[in-house]
Amino acid sequence: MPSSLGYAILALVASKPQSGYDLARQMKQPLGEFWQAKHGQIYPELARLEKAGLVEFNELAQKSRPPRKVHAITPAGKAELVSWASKPPQERPRNDELVIKAHALRRISSIAAMGLLQTELEAHDHRLAALEQRRAALESRNLSGLGIDSPRFGDYAALRHAIGTEREYVAWCRWLLAEVSPKTKARPAHRPSRSKRQVASHK
Amino acid sequence: MPSSLGYAILALVASKPQSGYDLARQMKQPLGEFWQAKHGQIYPELARLEKAGLVEFNELAQKSRPPRKVHAITPAGKAELVSWASKPPQERPRNDELVIKAHALRRISSIAAMGLLQTELEAHDHRLAALEQRRAALESRNLSGLGIDSPRFGDYAALRHAIGTEREYVAWCRWLLAEVSPKTKARPAHRPSRSKRQVASHK
DNA sequence: TCGGGCATGTAAATTGTTACATGATTAC
DNA sequence: GTAATCATGTAACAATTTACATGCCCGA
Numbered sequence A, B: 001m002p003s004s005l006g007y008a009i010l011a012l013v014a015s016k017p018q019s020g021y022d023l024a025r026q027m028k029q030p031l032g033e034f035w036q037a038k039h040g041q042i043y044p045e046l047a048r049l050e051k052a053g054l055v056e057f058n059e060l061a062q063k064s065r066p067p068r069k070v071h072a073i074t075p076a077g078k079a080e081l082v083s084w085a086s087k088p089p090q091e092r093p094r095n096d097e098l099v100i101k102a103h104a105l106r107r108i109s110s111i112a113a114m115g116l117l118q119t120e121l122e123a124h125d126h127r128l129a130a131l132e133q134r135r136a137a138l139e140s141r142n143l144s145g146l147g148i149d150s151p152r153f154g155d156y157a158a159l160r161h162a163i164g165t166e167r168e169y170v171a172w173c174r175w176l177l178a179e180v181s182p183k184t185k186a187r188p189a190h191r192p193s194r195s196k197r198q199v200a201s202h203k
Numbered sequence C: 001t002c003g004g005g006c007a008t009g010t011a012a013a014t015t016g017t018t019a020c021a022t023g024a025t026t027a028c
Numbered sequence D: 001g002t003a004a005t006c007a008t009g010t011a012a013c014a015a016t017t018t019a020c021a022t023g024c025c026c027g028a
Helices: A004-015 A020-026 A039-051 A075-085 A097-103 A110-141 A153-180 B004-015 B020-026 B039-051 B075-085 B097-103 B110-141 B153-180
Strands: A055-062 A065-073 B055-062 B065-073
Touching: A004 A020, A004 A039, A004 A055, A004 A065, A004 A075, A004 A153, A004 B097, A020 A039, A020 A065, A039 A055, A039 A065, A065 A075, A075 B097, A097 B004, A097 B075, A097 B153, A110 A153, A153 B097, A153 B153, B004 B020, B004 B039, B004 B055, B004 B065, B004 B075, B004 B153, B020 B039, B020 B065, B039 B055, B039 B065, B065 B075, B110 B153
Parallel strands: none
Antiparallel strands: A055 A065, B055 B065
16 A cells, blocks of 8 residues: 555646656645655655556656656556545644744744744745745636636645645734734733634735 | 754743653644654653753652653753744645545545545534634633743644644635535636635634 | 553654765756 | 756665553543
8 A cells, every 4th residue: 555645646647647856846845735755755656656556657768867757647546546535534743843933932032033933924925925826827727617627626726725724824923923022012912801802814 | 953853842841841641642633733743752752852961850659650750841951942942943844635635536426525525624623623622721721811921822822823724724625525515506616707706714 | 341541661664854876958 | 167957766864653562540
């Protein structure tokens, strides 16, 4: 049985035959919103999938470069993917260093804290903008719709999730930033009051 | 230098001296919203931190049970934590099997797809409710506020992030479910229209 | 009496990262 | 000329999971 990464690869080569290099490009930071992995993990996994008969490749020779090995899914691979996709997913830890740093935030100087958060916020704001741009591009390239029957549905679904996640992230960063800012008089951290407050809204 | 897990442990024992078992309890599925790890990883890491002089423990003997080793952070540990917390975090992959399954969703039967999504949605809805209950409990136990100076600020910040993340997740699941449902006539997947649609709202 | 919680640890296996290895091409 | 992109792969290391190992107490 393939690993999760193996299934991620199967899903991608099922959409379109491609090389390990292509896969690595799609699975890399910071825009790999589908599944992230490095080429050092991808090439061996592709080899395993091939040995198991779930993918097959054909080599395209190139001048002065290693040949491109374009991998395609086999019928057995498709069957395996479909069968796996129907079963409940395994939960994985969502560990994020910033959560630890936020936990220790009150122990560091507020200058340092603001710098840290500002930088994070900017990075994730940029990533969000990039993702939204990709979404807009995807939508305009698919004027006939991106419903479940569209071949791009999978990409679209992953993108929407990535955008939602990123929005939550920037909202949280902004909340943290407001908490560490000295000028927080106007909007203090949780204090009992008669009016219920909303979770920080986005944008 | 400790690993990320090491710093997560430092942050927790900095709030309150505790045993490896206590740490494992807080870091376990499905409510470990801070950092997830199993005891098999925690005990060796604690031993490393102790050898490095960042934590120290004292053994509390118990009748008919291994002694509780209550670990506390040392001044050196506190310094190391603070110094690390001020530096920019390292990005980690946020890999989720459901994203792969969603990508392959159009390849599976709509019955199977709906079952899968319904189950996921329920699980995450429950988790969200549990997290919100914890937030309410935290808030009512801290009527004097949960701002940056509160000793519970770190927990509160982590909880807010977990709640936001879970809200996004259930919204995404609901969107997916609407996409696979046959009765989607009324609210089709992306189609060009003059009225802009919002990302599914929460609650 | 059976499962779960308490309480520690280690060992083996898997998964993921970083670095090593090669080498032409192209854009700045 | 220097860095980035293309294109493959392997090896050493680090992180994480799962299983092994022990054993009492408590509640259903």
